[in-house]
Amino acid sequence: MGSRNSTHPCPTLLIGDFGHAERITPLLNNSVTQANLDLKQRFTSTKGTQDYNTPEQFHRDWEARNWFDSDIAGNFNGFTYNLFGVGQIMYQIVTCLYDPPDIGDPFLPSYPISGAPALGRTFGPDLNAYAGEYSKVLTDLIYECLYENPTHRPTLETLKYEITRAYNLASQDDDNEIEPWKNFTAPTPLDQPVNIPADKGPRKRVQPTDPPSNFFAVKTRIFICQGVLKNGLQCGNRLRGKAGDARPRCAQCIRRRR
Numbered sequence: 001m002g003s004r005n006s007t008h009p010c011p012t013l014l015i016g017d018f019g020h021a022e023r024i025t026p027l028l029n030n031s032v033t034q035a036n037l038d039l040k041q042r043f044t045s046t047k048g049t050q051d052y053n054t055p056e057q058f059h060r061d062w063e064a065r066n067w068f069d070s071d072i073a074g075n076f077n078g079f080t081y082n083l084f085g086v087g088q089i090m091y092q093i094v095t096c097l098y099d100p101p102d103i104g105d106p107f108l109p110s111y112p113i114s115g116a117p118a119l120g121r122t123f124g125p126d127l128n129a130y131a132g133e134y135s136k137v138l139t140d141l142i143y144e145c146l147y148e149n150p151t152h153r154p155t156l157e158t159l160k161y162e163i164t165r166a167y168n169l170a171s172q173d174d175d176n177e178i179e180p181w182k183n184f185t186a187p188t189p190l191d192q193p194v195n196i197p198a199d200k201g202p203r204k205r206v207q208p209t210d211p212p213s214n215f216f217a218v219k220t221r222i223f224i225c226q227g228v229l230k231n232g233l234q235c236g237n238r239l240r241g242k243a244g245d246a247r248p249r250c251a252q253c254i255r256r257r258r
Helices: 024-029 034-046 078-093 124-129 138-146 155-172 252-255
Strands: 222-224 238-242
Touching: 078 138, 078 155, 124 222, 138 155, 138 238
Parallel strands: none
Antiparallel strands: 222 238
């Protein structure tokens, strides 16, 4: 975490607040009285930032009559609850996406997570596409933080151990192979100023001119006869008429009407 100063050297990363910052009292969390259960359900459905809710808040087990026996719905634990938020933010950092993974679309990985089969469903299937750009330890750790079941998520001790171990390995790098990166600093100013063409001044207004003498004259055009024959079909003959004619008719239809 960097300081609050927005101007900082690269690659210091500044992370904002997490999506949830409310405390559930132990009495409310452990009591199974119907009043407390109803209060807990209302509490969890209205707290948090949109798109950053946890499975503990929105899991389908909430619809069950015995939802309080679920391993997911309402199973709030301080560190596992916050670890899901850590996984969401790290997912956005790795993928450079604006939104966190879709909380309504869990999946079961077909590939191992941290060297073993996945413990259950997790979120963010597209994260695996970045395994070649980031270490698999990092992407697997994010998957573990995003486990749907809070009991499958790592402990804070495990998270701290993996981060410290990766940091120590990175600090021992001999830099024989430079990793690709981009320089976002401003370029060096040119020796000679850029020649910018002088302003030619405001443009001249176009002077209005009188329209030609025949501009408002009634013009003729080709029409399709709008007359209706005895069989109910339209006549369809082509004829010349004035532009203002509403329903032009050919000579045959005019005689027929007489």
